[in-house]
Amino acid sequence: MGNDASRKCATANRGHVLWLGAYVVLLLVLAAIRYVLWLDLVPLAPRYVPPLRRIVVGLMAIVLILAAARLIRARAIDRIANAATRYNLQRIAGLVVFVLIALIVVSMLFANWYAAVASLGLISLVLGFALQTPITSFIGWIYILARRPYRVGDRISIGEATGDVIEVTYLDTTLWEVGGPYVSSSHPSGRLVKFPNANVLTSAVYNFSWEMFPYIWDEISFQIAYDSDLAFVSEVMQQAAERELGEAMIRRVRTYRDILARTPVDEVEVKERPAVLFRVNANTWIDARVRYLVDPKHAGSVKSRLLLVMLQQLNTQPDRVRFPRGDSR
Template sequence: MIRFGIRTGVLALLFLHLMPFAARAEQQRLFEHEDRLAKLYAIELAREKPDPFVERKIEAEKVRVRAAIDDELNDFINAVMSGGSGEILSLAGSYDRQRSLVTALETRRNEVEIDVELLEEEDKKYYLSPVTQTGAVDAYRITGSRAELLARRVILEERQKALHFFTGLQKDRLKKLGIEQQLQQFSLFISIGKYLAFVLVWILIERFLRMTLFLRIQNRNRRYRAMKMFTGGMYTIMTVWILAHLFSEYPRFITSFAILGAGIAIALQDIIKDVIGWVVIMQKRLFTLGNRVAIGEVTGDVLDVSLLRTTLLEVRMMTDHDVARSGQPIHIPNSHVLSKQVLNFSATSDFHEAEIQVTIPHAADWERTAKILKDILEEETREYAEKARRQSASRTVHFYLPLEAKGARVFMELHLSGIRFSLRFPVPIGERRFVISRLSGRILGAFAKAKIRLVADPAAA
């Protein structure tokens, strides 16, 4: 039994069971090679000097032994991997069978290594020692002569080399199967990540082209229509591409999506609405950080826009005459932008219009009064008006607006109580009261110098 390994067990029996007739024929060939090697070594040992011809015959026999062992191991590997049924295994089944094969090959290699060590020990004890070179037969000896021992050791060493080679190959294949199995386990997440990355890249490309190409169109009406058509076409192409790939990769996508989507929509409907609201905020640019906005009945400055919530600071009710600061943060679900009105005070600029009404007697010099009011108003609000114009031109480039931001204006209206002047001017959002207070002081001072008297206006009150 030294030719097959001293230790035998279940794996050896499995091998004999699975090994086809051709593989057993290879075993018979190994017996014949062993006999020829034993005769050649007997001739070599009988001579005092090495014979080159005999050595070449031994080397040639070693090559034939290695070829026979390779054929035997190939038959063994094919038999184990096919399982005798020829069925097509799943990736997990292939991995388990490959692991069993590697274990079997390692076990056989360990057995052969032990056999080689036993033969080396026997060679030292019975043949190389001067005391025991008589060739006396011992009950523990495996071979009957040193020539037979050398022949068997050659076959075992060639088998050892072959097993080392085939075990390395099968371990590499087992490693690859393990990686494929891990990738298969995370294939769903990888696919989701792939589609999310594609959507993100597509959005960035669409935004880049929209910002670089269409801003060159000077006509607002044409630019507005071209940008709307371009954006709609880009997202339509993206949706069609994603659906086409989903249908090709997952033929049962419609059925699975309908069943799974219904359950997810019911269980996570509020979260889904919040996510959709976030997408609307980002894509439509309803507001950004620092904007003063009103969502429903709540008004404040945008502190943060997350996937599910938008955080506002300085909350006030929309019914207040002025948007003042209260310093209280509030977290609003993003779904509110889908069902409630959204007012962005900073959509066109960081300024809004304020108004002051001044009434003088009918007999007063209204032309001089109008000039004083206009000079003071333009002097105090000229910087605000310029900034408002620049911001309005920049922030409304994507929209069709027939009117641009206006500067300070003075309107006059005749009433029974007197001549009423209405002063309209831009002020920074949140600073209306400070600006009006400063303007009122300057107007009162100028009127006192010009001896212009103010009268009460019941209609203005």
């Protein structure tokens, strides 16, 4: 893992150096052209000289902006350890560069800024009606950055889509789908789900990977007969869950309590270890459930291991644990 990260970092640094070198060469070429135009070393019609000078100066400014953005990325953004923060800053920097370049291009095309503003105002009025959804999605992107309902790497559910966020662009979000109609549990389906960022302004977002508490409560349930040894069932289920989760759940529950203590929510009883509950089932059986905290991305594998261990131990005592039997089971 460490060697792979080092190689990626070295490759990225070489890429930054190459781009900065290309910008320096391009800037020198443009400076030479500017020198030729300003000294009138090349005979040109007078009406062509001012626009050519504006274009050359504008191109030089664009190259300087691109070089500065590349330098900021190499020296600051790429050194941030948090991948989600690094990704968002890259997007913001890209947007700032785009806006600055757009302003420079406008100044290159229009010598009169009043005419440019009037033209842009008319264009903006037309585009405002034609691009209402993209504009709303762009506002949604700003909302995602400011309020952080999710970040790259989070597992979320919005509308009918559930998955891991792999990309957040200015207009849409891409999920690596989890679950869905083709697979069960929390296994990736292999499909990509895209939705406009405007959806976060009107739909509830369920985030399973909240930065302060990236865990969820999960349960495993068995149906057993009334004459089963409930104390034995509780002991087996709880011990299996504790062996699987270890001390990790205790630390998670303490974090959960600390978060609740800083909110107006009334204090609730949250056990630091897996809890076994019994409920009466409508089909004349008892539901035996064990509840525990787990990383949502590992929930499927943890549940599978617990089911295997619990069933093996419960089936060793058929006289003490009676499961439903019948042709339909």
